[in-house]
Amino acid sequence: MTILRTNKLGLIRNQKWLFQNLNIEIPGGSLVAILGPSGVGKSSLLSCLSGSEAPSEGKIEFEINKGETKNTQSIRPELGIIFQNLRLTEHVTVLENVLYGKIAYYGLKEAILGFPKSDQEEAYQILSDLGIAKLAYKWTSQTSGGEQQRTAIARTLFQSPKIILADEPVSNLDTYYAGRVMGLFRNLATLKKKIIFCALHDPQLISRFADYALSLNPEHPEGWNLRKVEPKT
Amino acid sequence: MIPDGEIKKLPQRAWFERLNLLNIIVIVFLFLTIFSGKNLMDNNRPADVVAGFKYFIKKFFPPDFSDFSLILESLGETFQIAIVSTFIAVIFSLVISIGASRNVSPSWLVQTTRMFLNITRTLPSLIWAFIFVIFFGPTPIAGVFALTFYSLGYLGKFFSESFESMDIKVARGLKLIGANPVQAFLYGLWPNVKAQVWSQSLWMLEYNIRSASIIGLVGAGGIGMELNKAMEMASGFQRVTAILICILVIVIFLDLLGQGIRRWITQKINPKSISD
Numbered sequence: 001m002t003i004l005r006t007n008k009l010g011l012i013r014n015q016k017w018l019f020q021n022l023n024i025e026i027p028g029g030s031l032v033a034i035l036g037p038s039g040v041g042k043s044s045l046l047s048c049l050s051g052s053e054a055p056s057e058g059k060i061e062f063e064i065n066k067g068e069t070k071n072t073q074s075i076r077p078e079l080g081i082i083f084q085n086l087r088l089t090e091h092v093t094v095l096e097n098v099l100y101g102k103i104a105y106y107g108l109k110e111a112i113l114g115f116p117k118s119d120q121e122e123a124y125q126i127l128s129d130l131g132i133a134k135l136a137y138k139w140t141s142q143t144s145g146g147e148q149q150r151t152a153i154a155r156t157l158f159q160s161p162k163i164i165l166a167d168e169p170v171s172n173l174d175t176y177y178a179g180r181v182m183g184l185f186r187n188l189a190t191l192k193k194k195i196i197f198c199a200l201h202d203p204q205l206i207s208r209f210a211d212y213a214l215s216l217n218p219e220h221p222e223g224w225n226l227r228k229v230e231p232k233t
Numbered sequence: 234m235i236p237d238g239e240i241k242k243l244p245q246r247a248w249f250e251r252l253n254l255l256n257i258i259v260i261v262f263l264f265l266t267i268f269s270g271k272n273l274m275d276n277n278r279p280a281d282v283v284a285g286f287k288y289f290i291k292k293f294f295p296p297d298f299s300d301f302s303l304i305l306e307s308l309g310e311t312f313q314i315a316i317v318s319t320f321i322a323v324i325f326s327l328v329i330s331i332g333a334s335r336n337v338s339p340s341w342l343v344q345t346t347r348m349f350l351n352i353t354r355t356l357p358s359l360i361w362a363f364i365f366v367i368f369f370g371p372t373p374i375a376g377v378f379a380l381t382f383y384s385l386g387y388l389g390k391f392f393s394e395s396f397e398s399m400d401i402k403v404a405r406g407l408k409l410i411g412a413n414p415v416q417a418f419l420y421g422l423w424p425n426v427k428a429q430v431w432s433q434s435l436w437m438l439e440y441n442i443r444s445a446s447i448i449g450l451v452g453a454g455g456i457g458m459e460l461n462k463a464m465e466m467a468s469g470f471q472r473v474t475a476i477l478i479c480i481l482v483i484v485i486f487l488d489l490l491g492q493g494i495r496r497w498i499t500q501k502i503n504p505k506s507i508s509d
Contacts, residue, residue, distance in 0.1 A: 051409060052405070052406075052409050076409065076410060077410065077411040079411075081406065081409055083402075083406055085402070087400075087402050087403045087405075089403055089421055089425060090403075090424075090425055091424045091425050091427065100407060100412075100420055103411060103412040103416055104411025104412065106416070111415075111419060161410075
């Protein structure tokens with residue numbers, strides 16, 4: 001089973017601790033909502049976990065196979081990231097952006113001959129699950145913010161990683177698709193035992209879909225709080 | 234509510250902050266032009282412009298197209314020099330420009346490649362041609378080398394500026410999910426600069442066709458060599474006119490063609506840039 005563990009994790013931004021002495025252990029099958037007002041350090045925590053930013057102290061460990069701890073660098077393909085500003089390649093089609101999800105498994109052959117047909121079919125299926133199948137061959141730059149957000153989500157779903165780090169993944173989506181995407185994440189956690197971190201604002205989404213709620217408190221960097229979300233019946 | 238000690242009035246800026254640099258530069262240039270113009274006129278030999286013009290009309294007209302096939306042949310050579318040198322320059326510039334882009338490469342590499350690009354760009358194509366004619370003798374190969382080096386300087390600068398204007402975060406994001414550096418470039422950066430690289434390369438081709446027609450003056454092949462020969466002949470002035478007309482026609486034609494192709498490619502690769 002996959003486990004994500006942080007050990008005395010801390011991050012300084014502008015000479016101020018955002019969080020400190022953060023010790024959490026998240027088992028596979030959990031959906032963790034990171035909450036708190038803007039600027040509280042939600043994105044910074046996620047970029048720490050994704051390895052795009054080095055923590056000021058402490059470390060992050062992943063256990064993909066039992067008893068074998070690994071660092072961020074060595075599990076990259078198992079780390080799906082949905083960035084707040086999406087980071088899609090603008091001048092390629094929506095479908096291609098989705099295909100980039102499996103980039104770690106591609107090589108020279110795909111660079112020259114293009115992506116495998118079966119992968120293209122699979123990516124197309126994911127697009128149609130998210131209601132943007134008709135955009136498959138459209139330039140990403142020509143699609144709307146909400147459509148691009150769904151493209152980024154599709155990329156991560158296609159990547160099918162063991163851990164998903166999503167920074168406000170539904171901020172540009174309407175209630176229907178926000179619920180739908182969170183439902184997909186919920187299923188991935190429950191059925192495929194994935195670990196999913198989501199920075200979220202909407203309390204309704206949190207109580208409906210999350211297992212844990214992690215809140216940060218920059219006034220008291222060590223006063224972070226991880227609580228179990230009681231399921232509504 | 235305004236906290237204590239905070240200024241309520243619009244703060245005044247110091248006099249040097251209020252200066253409009255652009256206006257000052259325009260005024261300085263105006264003075265320089267007046268001063269230099271006066272100087273240039275004073276140092277000029279008195280010339281009979283009207284007589285010069287009459288001489289030009291008499292000697293250079295009508296154009297002599299008797300060697301038209303020869304002119305066409307060397308125009309073809311001009312064209313070939315431009316195409317080959319542009320192609321080689323584009324390939325090398327792409328590699329060099331990655332080294333010259335601040336957002337991709339370490340600063341020591343950026344400094345070194347930029348220095349190299351600056352040097353190649355500083356020398357005009359005619360000087361490059363002169364240098365390579367010494368190496369290779371008066372052949373079209375000298376012309377190819379000359380234009381390749383000259384284009385390297387420009388394309389390397391253009392390409393690296395295109396790379397630098399791109400959002401590197403996209404490529405970095407791909408690295409975070411397991412892309413190697415080549416893939417990060419290929420899928421995260423290249424698609425976004427492709428249209429610009431195409432357009433700049435075509436511009437360089439147009440430019441090189443113009444350049445290729447004059448580097449023959451120092452012996453580096455092409456129509457310029459014919460021009461040079463004709464100018465050295467006492468009776469060749471009318472041929473000079475014919476050659477110049479041919480160059481003019483072909484350059485204008487290719488300029489228009491290049492513009493058309495460029496617009497078409499930009500539209501195809503990047504439809505957004507047209508609507509913007």
